[in-house]
Amino acid sequence: MTARRGTLLAAAGCVVSFGCLWLAQYLAHVSMIDLLVYRAEGWTVRNGGDLYAMRATHARLLATYPPFAALLFTPLTLLATAPLRVLATLTNLALLISLVHLSLRLIGRHPPRAAVTLAAAALCVWCEPVWTTLRYGQVNLLLAVLVLWDLTRPAAHRWAGVGTGLAAGIKLTPALFVVFLALSGLARRPGAGRWLRQALVATAAFAGTVAVGALVLPYDAHRFWTGTVFAAGRAGPAEDTANQSLRGVLARLLHTGDPGPWWLVVASAVALLGLGIAVRARLYGPEPTAPAWGALSCAATALIVSPVSWSHHWVWCVPMTLLLVSEATVRRSTAWWAIAAGTGALFFSYALWWVPHVSEARLELHQNGGQMLLSAGYPAFGAAFLALAAVVGLTGRGHPRPRSAPLAEPQAPAAKPQALAKE
Numbered sequence: 181m182t183a184r185r186g187t188l189l190a191a192a193g194c195v196v197s198f199g200c201l202w203l204a205q206y207l208a209h210v211s212m213i214d215l216l217v218y219r220a221e222g223w224t225v226r227n228g229g230d231l232y233a234m235r236a237t238h239a240r241l242l243a244t245y246p247p248f249a250a251l252l253f254t255p256l257t258l259l260a261t262a263p264l265r266v267l268a269t270l271t272n273l274a275l276l277i278s279l280v281h282l283s284l285r286l287i288g289r290h291p292p293r294a295a296v297t298l299a300a301a302a303l304c305v306w307c308e309p310v311w312t313t314l315r316y317g318q319v320n321l322l323l324a325v326l327v328l329w330d331l332t333r334p335a336a337h338r339w340a341g342v343g344t345g346l347a348a349g350i351k352l353t354p355a356l357f358v359v360f361l362a363l364s365g366l367a368r369r370p371g372a373g374r375w376l377r378q379a380l381v382a383t384a385a386f387a388g389t390v391a392v393g394a395l396v397l398p399y400d401a402h403r404f405w406t407g408t409v410f411a412a413g414r415a416g417p418a419e420d421t422a423n424q425s426l427r428g429v430l431a432r433l434l435h436t437g438d439p440g441p442w443w444l445v446v447a448s449a450v451a452l453l454g455l456g457i458a459v460r461a462r463l464y465g466p467e468p469t470a471p472a473w474g475a476l477s478c479a480a481t482a483l484i485v486s487p488v489s490w491s492h493h494w495v496w497c498v499p500m501t502l503l504l505v506s507e508a509t510v511r512r513s514t515a516w517w518a519i520a521a522g523t524g525a526l527f528f529s530y531a532l533w534w535v536p537h538v539s540e541a542r543l544e545l546h547q548n549g550g551q552m553l554l555s556a557g558y559p560a561f562g563a564a565f566l567a568l569a570a571v572v573g574l575t576g577r578g579h580p581r582p583r584s585a586p587l588a589e590p591q592a593p594a595a596k597p598q599a600l601a602k603e
Contacts, residue, residue: 183295190298197302198273205269205315212265215256215317217241219264222253231400232408242414247393247400249350268317275321276310276498277301282328283499286475287506288468304498307527312492320495323347327354328499330382331475335374344378345385349393352409353482353493356455358382360478363459412487413438419544421537424558425489426450432552435545447485454481457566460573472503477569480562494558497527500565519568526557 220236221243223229231243231250243250256264280301284292304310313320326343333340341361347354358379365376394401408414416423418438419431426447430439454477462474479496483489501523508516535551536543547555 183293186295187293187298190295190302194277194298194302197305201305201311201314202269208315210315211237212268212315212317213237213239213241215264215268216261217243218249218253218317218319219256221245221250222255222257225250225254225397226257231397232403244408244415245351246349246389246409247397247404248389250400251393251396252350265317269314272314272317272321273305275325276305278325279321279328279495279498280304280502282325282332283472283502285332286328286472286499287503288472289506290468300498300502304501307497307501307524308530308532309492309494309497309527312490313495316492318492319350320492323351323354324495324499327357327479328475330378331357331471335371335378339381341378341381341383342385345382345387346389348382348386349389353486353489355386356451356482356485357475357478358386360455360458360462360474363455364462364474367459367463369463415488415490417542417544418488419542421532421535421544421555422490423488424483424491424494424532424556425486426484426559427487428489429552429556429559432544432547432555437542437545443487451481451485454478454484454566457481457570457573461569464574465569465572469503469507472499473569473572476500476503477566480565480569484559484562489558491532491558494527497523497558497561501527523561526561532557 217236220234221231224231224234224243231247235242259267277297281292281297284297284300289296305314309320312318326347330340330343341358344354344357344361348358361375361379361382365372365374365379390401390405393404412418412427417431418427419436420428421432423431427439427443430443430446431437434442458474458477458481461477462470464470465473476496476499480500483493483496486493501520504516504520504523507513508520532555535547535554537555544555553560
């Protein structure tokens with residue numbers, strides 16, 4: 181009865197929190213401008229127009245996703261703007277609850293308590309990346325849920341990897357998870373081949389999205405994969421404060437809209453280092469959180485090295501914060517609680533918006549040192565998270581943890597422990 185009462189209270193708190201957010205966004209007159217761009221892409225596909233030449237909304241925004249995504253957006257054309265916004269908001273709120281649930285499973289809370297899931301969702305809806313995702317009607321929560329749905333299923337499942345491949349087909353950034361799975365699968369450990377198989381399934385699913393786009397939209401597909409995919413500037417100015425990637429930081433630091441080869445050199449090094457840390461943390465981190473440290477290190481790497489990582493792309497802060505809170509709880513460490521609290525303060529403070537950020541005037545090109553620090557908060561956190569994951573990967577075996585039911589593979593029978601492939 182106590183557990184049921186706790187669930188009911190958490191559900192009530194979640195409803196109140198979501199309702200307050202909806203009211204706040206209504207009073208703020210949010211436009212859900214990205215959602216309207218998605219619908220415009222769907223209209224362009226239906227009408228046989230040039231997908232990557234169209235401009236949508238008063239901001240005259242361009243299409244930047246692969247053709248497969250535009251095909252998925254065609255049902256949005258069936259609704260008027262008002263009901264479309266309501267549907268998008270309800271869907272994103274449901275996806276947030278799913279994201280929290282899957283994050284807790286990834287961390288090792290199996291099965292996650294409903295009260296904890298709902299209470300965490302009620303709080304996380306107010307962090308800046310989630311708020312901004314809802315404000316713009318973005319797809320970030322959907323992509324994160326697709327990837328985590330894969331990573332919390334048994335690696336031997338025949339369809340494990342499909343979610344990651346679909347996510348990469350909608351937006352290319354999740355493709356780094358395929359590389360992460362492949363590198364993990366190449367490790368000389370019993371059962372590691374399951375991850376390699378998962379990477380192959382993800383690759384096949386991604387290839388399928390490319391094939392569908394090429395079959396239905398051959399002209400747009402050719403244009404995207406031979407040119408548009410390399411045009412990072414289509415998404416917006418690199419120095420925009422909202423661009424929380426390494427490229428954005430370098431653009432603001434160098435006071436230029438094009439950091440040029442410097443970004444490619446540094447980003448390549450960070451990608452290699454980040455993937456190495458992610459694989460090491462996955463293989464040698466403490467149980468049961470090793471899968472979470474590996475996967476979230478990969479997410480941090482992808483966000484840092486992507487040419488454009490708008491602040492709302494950082495919805496991965498939800499599982500990252502939950503992981504840090506879990507570690508602090510289990511380790512009973514003041515230092516870990518301080519790290520978790522600092523992470524929460526960063527993402528709930530909206531600090532990156534404390535600096536001048538009018539894109540039309542390109543004010544970000546003239547930031548001083550303090551302003552640059554504020555507008556580099558998310559990538560700085562990503563780098564710190566990778567450093568922490570590196571320490572965890574190096575010292576994990578020295579900190580035995582009680583093992584709960586594993587997330588990536590089924591529990592072996594007690595009588596035959598050798599049947600369980602430790603991943």
